[in-house]
Amino acid sequence: MILNEEQQMLADLSERLFADKASVDTLRAIRGGRHDADYDTALWQAMVESGLTGILVPEAHGGMDFGLVSAGLVARETGRRLALTPFLSTAVLGAIAIGRAGHAEQQKQWLGPIAEGSLIVALAIDETGKHRPERVATQANAEGDAVTISGEKTLVVDGPNAGLFVVSAMHDGKPALFAVEAADSGVTVNAVTSIDTRSMANVRFDNAKAQRLDANDNAFDDVLNAGRAMLAMELVGLSRAVFERTLTYLTERKQFGLRIGAFQALQHRAAHLSVEIEISEAMAFQALAAFDAGAADATQQILAAKARAADTARLAAAEGVQMHGGMGMTDEFDIGFFMKRARAASELLGDANFCTERFAQAKGY
Amino acid sequence: MILNEEQQMLADLSERLFADKASVDTLRAIRGGRHDADYDTALWQAMVESGLTGILVPEAHGGMDFGLVSAGLVARETGRRLALTPFLSTAVLGAIAIGRAGHAEQQKQWLGPIAEGSLIVALAIDETGKHRPERVATQANAEGDAVTISGEKTLVVDGPNAGLFVVSAMHDGKPALFAVEAADSGVTVNAVTSIDTRSMANVRFDNAKAQRLDANDNAFDDVLNAGRAMLAMELVGLSRAVFERTLTYLTERKQFGLRIGAFQALQHRAAHLSVEIEISEAMAFQALAAFDAGAADATQQILAAKARAADTARLAAAEGVQMHGGMGMTDEFDIGFFMKRARAASELLGDANFCTERFAQAKGY
Amino acid sequence: MSDLEEFRAEVRTWLEDNCPEEMRQPLASDAEHVWGGRKWEFSSDAQRVWFDRMVGKGWTAPAWPKEYGGGGMSADEHDVFKSEMNRINARSPVSNFGFWMLGPALLKFGSEEQKREHLPEIARGEIRWCQGYSEPNAGSDLASLKTSAEIDGDNFVVNGRKIWTSYADRADKMFCLVRTDPDAKKQAGISFILLDMDTPGVSTRPIQLISGESPFCETFFDDVRVPRANLVGEMNQGWTIAKYLLTHERDNIGGEPPGLLKGRDLAQMALEAVGADDQGRLDDPMLRADIARLEIDAMAFRALVEQTRAKAEAGEGVGARSAMLKYYGTELNKRRYNLMMDAMGGLGLEWESEQTGGGRYAREWLRSKGNSIEGGTSEIMLGIISSAVLELPKG
C-alpha cells in the first residue's frame, strides 16, 4: 500500500512533532527520576494539542476517527524516537476497547476524555510472564446489576498513570472485557521499573467495581489486533532508527585504516538488514490497512506483521550493538536503548513465537 | 576424544584405500549405467580384502570386532569420496542387527558371510517418506514355529543387491526385527533411482518366510543408533570434502580483478562454515565413542550428532554451490553430487527435525 | 461506463470466447511453455489455436505500439488486460527473450529501422531470441567480458564464447554484448549487437545442470560476420542497454515460485506427506514452524513487491531497490524448496519414478539453487544495495 494524502500529511506532522519534542535526553531523565512523571508529559501534551490522542476516537466524541494506518504512523515515530507516552495504551488500546466494546453511555463517559488527553487508560489482561490471553484466572462476579472483579494482572503498560483499566476476567466460562476505575478502593497498582523505562505496573483487583464492555463480540480480538499492529509499527520505527545510527557509525568509524562501512562482511550484513526492514515495514502497513478494511485475513496479517517486526527489530538492535563494538555496550551511547525497547515491544501482546504459532493455527496446520 | 593408535591406523588405512579406489568417475559411470553394478564393486572388493566389511563383526565370525568409532572413520571416507558401497547397510546395520539381535545360529549363518563380503544385508524399516520407526503397518504372523511377514517398505538402501533383509514388523503389538532371505518367493524388490545414486529399493513382503531377531531387547535401538551415527560421519566427511573444493575454488577463481576468496563477505561465511564442520565432527566422534562405551546418554549424543551433521552438510553444500556460482549448477562440476548426497544422508533414518524432536523428548521437555 | 470499463468488458468477452479450456490450466511443466520461433512445434491444437488468435489481435505484446505489431494498449489498459488474463488463468500464448528483454530494449534504444524489422516478427512469435551476456571467465563480473567484435568493412567479425545462454540451441537469433574496443576499460568498449544463430561460425553446446535438465548453453563464435547495421544504440555504449535490461530482468524475478509450488499451498502438501497430530497440526513441530515462518516472510515479501509496484506506477523510480527484491525473492524461493523437500522426505529422494513425475521434487529443488546465482548473484545484489541504496563507503 501507499499512503493517501491524509495519511501522508499525518506522517509529516508526526515526524515533525516527534523530531521537535521527543528526545533520548527525556528518556534518560525519566529513567533517572529527573522528570516530573514516568512518561514524557511535554510530548504527550503536544500530542493532545495536535489531536493525536483522538486519532481513533469517533468525531462525535471529539476525535479524528482515522484508521490504524494513521495511528501506526504515530506509533512508528514513538519507536523511532524512543518516546515514552501513553499513546499505545490510551489512544489505541483504550480507544478501540471503549469505542468498539463500550455501550453508548460508556463511550460518552470515556472517549471524550481520551481524545482530550485527560484520561489515561491501561489494558490489564496478562497474568503470567508470557502473553496468553485465553489463560485468565481473574474472575468477574455479578450480583444483580453490580459486577466486581478479583485477580492479579501483570505487564500493565501505563498502569501507574491510568484513570481507567480495561481488564479481562472470566465471565460465563470465557474471558471478557471489563472497565474498572483506578480510583476504586479494590484496585492496587504496583509500579514496575521496566527494562525500556516504559511505564508499567502489576495491578491487583480485589472485588473492584467493574462494568462489562460487551457491545461487540469481537472487541477483545480487535483490541489485541490493534495493539499488536501498533507494536509492529513501533518496532519498525525503532528498527529504522537503530539502523540509521549504525549506518552513520559505519560511515564514520575507522579501523585498520578504513571506514568500517567499507568492510564487505559488514556491508552484506547491513544490506541484508535493510531488506528485512523494508519487508517488515511493508508487511506492517499492509496489515494495518487490512484491519482498517475489515479484511477477513486481517488477524493473520497482523500476527505476521508483529512476528516479523519483532525479529527484524531484534536483529537490527543486535547488529547495531555488535557493529558499534565496545561503544555499543556503553550506556553513554543510545544504541542500548533500542535493544531494550525492542525486547519489550517484542514481548508485549505476544512474542514472535506466539504470533507465528497463532498464524499457523489460523492457517489450519 | 582423540583417536587411539589402532583407530589412527584405521583412519590412515581408510583414507589411503578410498583415495586410491574411490572416484567420482565411478559414481558417474554407475549413474549412467556404465558400471557392472549399481554400486562400486571394485572398491567393495578392496574393502572386503582389507577386512573393513567385518569391522563390527566379532572375531569368532571372522571379523575385526572394532567399535563404531572405527566404523565411523570408514563412513567418513565414503562421504568424502562420494563412494557407493553397501558399507552402511551391510557392515554396520547388518552386522549390528545380526550381531546384537541374532541368536547363535543366526549369527553363525550370516555374520561370516558379512565379514567375507559374500552377503549384502539391507534394512527395511520405513514405510512412509519420513522416517518414523514406530509407525509400522507390516505384520508378522506366527503359525507354530513358522513366521511370515507381509507389508511394504520404502527407502531400503542396498535393497536391489541384498541377500538378506532385516525387517521391522508388528509382533505382539509392537515393532520387532525379523530376518527375511531375499530369495524367498514372497519378496519383491523394486529398484528406485535415487537422487544420489545410492542403491535403493521399495520392497514388498507377501507372507515371506521370516525369522525373529530377538536375542536382545534393545537391538532395534542399537541398529537405529548405529545407522544414524554412521550417517553423521558420512555427512561430516562430505562436508569436509565439499568445503575443501570450495576453498580451492575461492583461491583460484578471479572476479573483479581479485581472487574471490579475498572478498571478506565470503571469507566470513567460509570461516563460519569451517567452525560448524569442526564442531559437527567433534560431536560425531564423541557420540560414536559414547555408543562404544555404552554411555547412558549415547542415544541423545547420536541424535545430536546426526541433526548437527545434517545441518552442517546442507550448509556446506549450499555454500559450495553458491560460491561456485554458475559452475556450481553444472553437472560437469562435482559439487552438485555433494548436495544430492547431503540431502539423502540427512533424510535417511531421521532428518534433523526428527533427531532434534527426539532429543528434546529424551531430555524431558 | 467508463472507457476502461468498456475495454474490460470487451477483453473479457473476447477471452471467454477465444481462450481454449486447455489453455486455462496451469503449466504442468516447463515443457508446455510456448516459446515460438522458426523451429517451434506446437504440442496441441489448443496451443496453436490460442497462439494464432492472440497473434491476430496483437495481444502477444499488448503494450507495444500497433505499428510494431503490438496491441497498442495504454498502461491502464494493459493492467486491465493482465487482470482479465489472470481471472481465467489464461496461459501466455507465446513468450521468449524477444518479448521480455529485447523488445523493451529496442523500444528504448533501437533505431526506427530496427524496430520495424524485429518487433513485428517477435510479436508474431516467428523469431525466438536468446541473450548472450555471460562468459566463462566473467561470471558476476559481467563487465570483464572478452568476446570481441572487430570491424571489417560493413561487418563485425565476432570471436569468443558465451555461457548461460538460455536455450541458445533452440533460438533463432541472439542479442549479445561484445567488446568493440579492446583498449577501453571494462564497461567502456562494450557494444550491443543482434545476430542470427544460423550465421556461419556460430555453434552451441547444451550445459547439463545438477537438476539433469539443460536449459542453458555455451555458444561459440568463430569469425562470425554480423552486419554493422545490427548494432543497437551507439558503438561502445552497449553497457547502458545491458544495465537497463539487467534491472528489467531483476524486476521479473521475485514473484510466485514456478513449477510444482506454483499456486500450491506448501503447508497443505506437507500435511498430506507428513500427516497431522490429534489436534490437526502438522506432525513435525519444527517443520511446521519453518513453514509458518516462510509463509509469513512470503506474505511480507509480497507486501513489499506490491508496494514497490504501486510506487513505480505512481512514478517513483525503483532503481537499485530492485536488487532488494531479487535478493530476497530468490533466497525465499530456495528456502521454500528446501522445506518442500523436508516435507516430501523419501519422495524427494526419487530421481525418476512415476509418482514423482520423473523426480520433479528433487529436480525443481536443485534448479532453485540457481535462482540466487542467475541474473546477478545474491552477493552482487547485496553489494548493489550496500553501495547504491545504503551508500556505504567503497573498500
Next chain:
Amino acid sequence: MSDLEEFRAEVRTWLEDNCPEEMRQPLASDAEHVWGGRKWEFSSDAQRVWFDRMVGKGWTAPAWPKEYGGGGMSADEHDVFKSEMNRINARSPVSNFGFWMLGPALLKFGSEEQKREHLPEIARGEIRWCQGYSEPNAGSDLASLKTSAEIDGDNFVVNGRKIWTSYADRADKMFCLVRTDPDAKKQAGISFILLDMDTPGVSTRPIQLISGESPFCETFFDDVRVPRANLVGEMNQGWTIAKYLLTHERDNIGGEPPGLLKGRDLAQMALEAVGADDQGRLDDPMLRADIARLEIDAMAFRALVEQTRAKAEAGEGVGARSAMLKYYGTELNKRRYNLMMDAMGGLGLEWESEQTGGGRYAREWLRSKGNSIEGGTSEIMLGIISSAVLELPKG
C-alpha cells in the same frame, strides 16, 4: 597406589578439611568473587578463612613454581587438583588478571627479578592487576594504539588513554601496552610495561554499560613516570607478549556460561516459566525447538572444546584454532541468553524487582552482548580463521 593417586588423596583430604561449606556454593553473583589486592575487603569470614588457608598452601597459583609463591604442581598434579576442586564445587579463593594473564606472561617473558618481585605478591592475593590494552580509537585494531611512553632518564613518561580496563578503579597495578617508537609501523614500536595505579598522573573513570553495571573503566595517563625496569621483554617487542596473552585470553572463553545460567538447565527454567502441554512438552513448540537446537549445539561445542584440550595436552598446538572456540562459544552464549529471555517473558522486562534479583535476567542478557566484542570481536575471529586457518587470500 601411584604417586598421583597419593597426591589426589592428600588434596582431597586437605580440601575436605579446609574448604568451608559456604565456599562450596556457586557464586550468587559477580559481587561474591574474591579479587584480592590492597583495598580488598572480605564479605564473610568463610571467604577470609578459605583465602588464608589456600594462600598458605601456595594453591592460589597451583602450577606456578614454589620459588615464586606457587604450588609447584606438575601438569598432571594440576589436573588432579582441578578435578578435586570441582568435585566439591570449591570456589576459587582469589583470582584476578594477575593470575590469568600477567603471571603466565611473566613466567614466559619476565626477567628473574620481575618474577621474584611480582609473582609471589600475586599468589598471596596482595596485588590486584588490571590490563591496559584497548584505546578509544583503536578498538579491534589494537595495534594502532597511541598511548606513548617516552624515555626520560631511568623512567618512561606515559601519556594517553586506555579504555575497557576491567575494574581499573579497584586495581593496584596495571600491565599495559604503550607505543615506545612513534615512527615504527603498527605492531613494531609497542612495548609491554608494568605500572602502579597509585603513580601520580593516573586517573580512572568507570564506564557504565547498557546492563547498568560498570565493570570497565577508562584510564588516563598524564605524564606518568614509570621506572624503565618495569619493561617486560625487549623494548618495542611488546606485541609478541600481547599476542601470546590474547590467545591465552581466548582460551579462557567459550566454556560454561557465567551467572544465572551457570550449571542451570535452560529447558527446566523454561518449563517452569512457560509451562508444559498435556504431553509434558514445553508449551511453546518454537521455543522448545530453539532450546533443543541450542542444547545440541552446546553439547557439540563442548565436544570440540574437549577435543581441543585433549589435543593440546597431547602436545598438538592449538594456535589460531582458539579463534574458532572464541567465536562460536560467545555467539552460543548470546543465543543462550536470548532464549532465556524468551522463556522468562515479562520477568525479563523487570529491571529492579526483588523476584528477579534486581533485574538479573535483563542485565545478564545485556551483558552477554559484549561477549562477541571483548577479547576480539567475532568479526576479528572470523578474519583470523579465514587467514590463519583457511589461508584464504588477502583482500
